[in-house]
Amino acid sequence: MAYKYVLRGNTYTFQDLKAVLAKASPQRSGDALAGIAAEDTKERIAAQYCLSEIPLKTFLEDLVIPYENDEVTRLIIDSHDPKAFQSISGLTVGEFRDYLLSYQANGDTLKNLSPGLTPEMLAAVSKIMRNQDLIAVAQKIEVVTKFRNTVGKKGHFSVRLQPNNPSDDPKGIAASIIDGLMYGCGDAVIGINPATDNPQEVSKLLKQLDDFRQQYEIPTQNCILSHVTTTLEIIEKAPVDLIFQSIGGTEKTNSSFGIDLKLLQEAYDAGKELNRGTVGKQMMYFETGQGSSLSADAHHGVDQQTCEARAYAVARKFDPFLVNTVVGFIGPEYLYDGKQIIRAALEDHFCGKLLGLPMGCDVCYTNHAEADQDDMDSLLTLLGVAGCNYIMGVPGADDIMLNYQSTSFHDAMYLRKVLNKRPAPEFEEWLLKMGIFDEQGYRKEIKDQLLKLK
Known part of the structure; x- marks a missing residue:
């Protein structure tokens, strides 16, 4: 499935979900070496805006590596807890970021939410967060x-x-x-x-x-x-x-x-x-x-x-x-x-x-x-x-x-x-x-x- 975003009159097209994720990533040499990074800052920002509007439930349907081709994908999907996911199932990636930074999302609620999250959801939301956002949310969580x-x-x-x-x-x-x-x-x-x-x-x-x-x-x-x-x-x-x-x-x-x-x-x-x-x-x-x-x-x-x-x-x-x-x-x-x-x-x-x-x-x-x-x-x-x-x-x-x-x-x-x-x-x-x-x-x-x- 292709994704599009219009930024200041320019239309940016991303061929699939993994392309949106790759081009929304903050700059790093490995993605450039792989040929999947954003071409410039404008494309990166367009991809981040596009990513922010994607519903979280999309990550359970549009898989970055096909289920039949990869046992890690099968593990992620088969172990996903729909009940734990229910409270955030209607959110987009951007809304999920806002929720994580809210006072409502404390250590206990995030612990209960964890089985309903997939790695791709978290990778996605991290790409539209500042460093201080990543710190502010992570410090709420105690894993003993x-x-x-x-x-x-x-x-x-x-x-x-x-x-x-x-x-x-x-x-x-x-x-x-x-x-x-x-x-x-x-x-x-x-x-x-x-x-x-x-x-x-x-x-x-x-x-x-x-x-x-x-x-x-x-x-x-x-x-x-x-x-x-x-x-x-x-x-x-x-x-x-x-x-x-x-x-x-x-x-x-x-x-x-x-x-x-x-x-x-x-x-x-x-x-x-x-x-x-x-x-x-x-x-x-x-x-x-x-x-x-x-x-x-x-x-x-x-x-x-x-x-x-x-x-x-x-x-x-x-x-x-x-x-x-x-x-x-x-x-x-x-x-x-x-x-x-x-x-x-x-x-x-x-x-x-x-x-x-x-x-x-x-x-x-x-x-x-x-x-x-x-x-x-x-x-x-x-x-x-x-x-x-x-x-x-x-x-x-x-x-x-x-x-x-x-x-x-x-x-x-x-x-x-x-x-x-x-x-x-x-x-x-x-x-x-x-x-x-x-x-x-x-x-x-x-x-x-x-x-x-x-």
Whole structure:
């Protein structure tokens, strides 16, 4: 179905709904690379006006990827809750934006609405929202998850301690973990990207982390970010806490990752059987990123932000403990500069939270992007205000294995202090017990603690 909009005497024609979505997107290099972006600002504004007048129910009928061609589309449509959608079913995209920004739309109403929303509806409304709109709506929503501690409560802010090492050296990893713990990081997860996906090496890393956790009774969870098939191979022999997998928003994207919904279901069921959580049982950890579908030639002409939102439907099916948009990691071919990275992160966080997901963000960029640490400071602060559940904690903000720039342990301390946020409750109790933090959330003298943790 074609869509038309007349702007200042000029008629703009968009061949279908996915064309309206693509051309309404704020400027980003990935959509330009795919040849689907607006030709200029006038066409982008016309597409945004056109999009604002499209009824929300259209997104249940005019599918951006055909139902019969894509299992993610089938998941989105088959899991849609018409009862939850009923209260907004008569709204257009523009009216939906107004509703989201209203006082009537509070955390409870948005939580109840979530099962009735599709990723495409949220991608659409995000395209006609300013950055402050995305922040204002996302901060209303509290998504709480539990495994060995509780992540996502309002007033709290967590950190994935990321002690990556290019050779998986046990001493190097241990040093990074101790450093991070001294800054109150690691309550979201202590998660390592392994240098190799070899099952034996992954098992060794898991044992190292689990021995350390048990020795000091740390109320957190561990994860080696190996491929889900590797995790399934060792799951009955190694101390697996969280099960990790990168996911995308189309069946073809997931196929490029070597996964499908059936395999994720197998991993979910296997993880449930372990029953390793103490305060809860959510144990899936997913990572996503705008541009993954384009880089895999698996986007079907759909813009990269809508593809990203569709990945959240995959995540939602498996009730995850953590979801992380690794926003600037893929590179400037997809998000060219700091402005595009900041915008994409706020969109991702907004869409994920409204779909009921525990959203974190890797506030990051590659060294060949037109971005720097000042851009990341701005994004970090904006996400903190928006109610992001967690960020990464990387020694010196420089991941020496993955070769990209992220956020440091000090960055997490900064955000907690300026926004008066605290670590996960159970983890904060441990920090106090160990004498690492005081009651005001400040670090105590750590010399004795370093000796204790050697």
